[in-house]
Amino acid sequence: MQSKQTTMIYTAQDIKKGNAIDVTITDMAFGGKGLAKLQLEEGKIVMFVPNTIPGQKVRARIFKKKKSFLEGKLMEILEKSPDETPVEFQPISGAPYITLPVEKQREYKKSTTIEQYRRIGKVDNIEDLFDTYIESPTSFHYRNKMEYAFSTIRYDLKEEETLDDEFALGFKRRGTWWIVEDLDKDSGLFDVEFENKLQDIRTYLEKTGLPAWHPPKKHGFYRYLTVRKSYANNQLLLNLTTSKTGLVHFDKQAFVKCVLDLFGERVAGILFTINDSLGERAHNDENDYEMLYGENLIKENLLGLSFEVSMQSFFQTNPKSAERLYTKVIDYVMEGMDYSDQDMVMDLFCGTGTIGQLISKKTGVQVIGVDIVAEAIENAKENAKRNEVSTAKWFAADVGKFLSQYPEYEGKIKTIVLDPPRGGIAPKTLIKVGKTGAKRIVYVSCNPATQSRDIEVLKEHGYEMKKISFVDQFPHTAHIEAIAIFEKS
DSSP states (O other): OOOOOOOOEEOTTTTSTTOEEEEEOOEEETTTEEEEEEEETTEEEEEEEETOOTTOEEEEEEEEEOSSEEEEEEEEEEEOOTTOOOOSSOOOTTOTTTTSOHHHHHHHHHHHHHHHHHHTSOOTTHHHHEEEEEOOSOSSSOOSEEEEEEESOEEETTTTEEESSOOEEEEEOTTOSSOEEEOOSOOSSSOHHHHHHHHHHHHHHHHTOOOBOBTTTTBOSEEEEEEEEOTTTOOEEEEEEEOSTTGGGOOHHHHHHHHHHHHGGGEEEEEEEEOOOSSSOSSOSSOOOEEEEEOSEEEEEETTEEEEEESSSOOOSSHHHHHHHHHHHHHHHHTTOOOOTTOEEEEETOTTTHHHHHHHHHHOOEEEEEESOHHHHHHHHHHHHHTTOOSEEEEEOOHHHHHHHOGGGTTTEEEEEEOOOTTOOOHHHHHHHHTTOOSEEEEEESOHHHHHHHHHHHHHTTEEEEEEEEEOOSTTSSOOEEEEEEEEO
16 A cells, blocks of 8 residues: 655755655665655655655655665654554564565565566566465564674663663664664564573673673674574574673673573573674684583474584575475476486585585485585585485585586586575676576576576576566565576577
């Protein structure tokens, strides 16, 4: 439902860069950008405001001004949309659409993403190629990892004011990197018990007398608390990150006792990391840690395979939805294809080998996993051995050089599975992928904007899109993933 358009007339002075203006959101664009139509004295202009919902009246600060549009940063929601419904969870900036019914979220995600492929990818028949919209099995409490920040600058949600010289532990306030809102109860995204007891951890740490981190001044002690959850056995892996300042006064074992008293046998392990870098990251470059208790990893299952997951290793944030994604990938790899004993599937950007292992285990097809990160390939080999996957091989290599380094695989790669990071695939790499001669490419994208961009390069190498599906891995956010089949014409 779209709200009535505002009749307010904006002047040239109103729409200067840096100004804050009140606007009414009337529509939704790709990436969760709300769209407002502004009436100027000399005409009209549109303004994009991320993390807003049609029907909301919001205050936004202009940070980009172009001839035909403005971009704003959300500062405050002044009026709710009539489409919003109350929720029992504490609102957080990481779930801007949690008050919007999930069915409505899906409508917006599907329509705006389809338009993205039509506009950027120039796929005029995108509706004809669209296969299915894969929903997350659960809309709430689906995440298996969460990162909480400390800060001496706290935003008081009740009083609606920013306070200094505080001890805050929770999530960073929307649009800031220095202000933290205390998380006092379940956010609706992570583990219910842990988030309801997070304030007990905060209370204990504050009583130690050591300060939270002051982001602008770059000093303090407590910086981050990161938690992984295993859905396989309901265990928790925690990592407390601090600076060195005041370390001599911190009782590590007393902290361990606090955590164990709260969560008991659910605690798989507790890690301790020192990070004195000035950047706002939870881990340091060396990735060193001290084990305070238990194990340094947890176990997780995906489609019958077992994986060991460390604190820093990549693993799907919504594992139950990931199972649906991987099932669709396997379907697309096998659909209408006849693989001989000599044919192979290349799993490019394979990481720790999740997709490749599943393809190999479920189909018996030979898989070649390639990733430039040597550590990830070692993890892939270990996981494959654990899961008794015998028809897959793993290589730490650049794809552009792979075939020249291993000429025995030339002409044998029938299908390539691509699963690149959010930035997509470098043009040079994509060209080299096209030159492999693979008949089919199954392209998994966590960012449809970059996948849409890559369509043109694939076309130049004779690949046409045949099918595409969307996977809603992250309800209450703007994120959506896509899986597309491209075939050599």
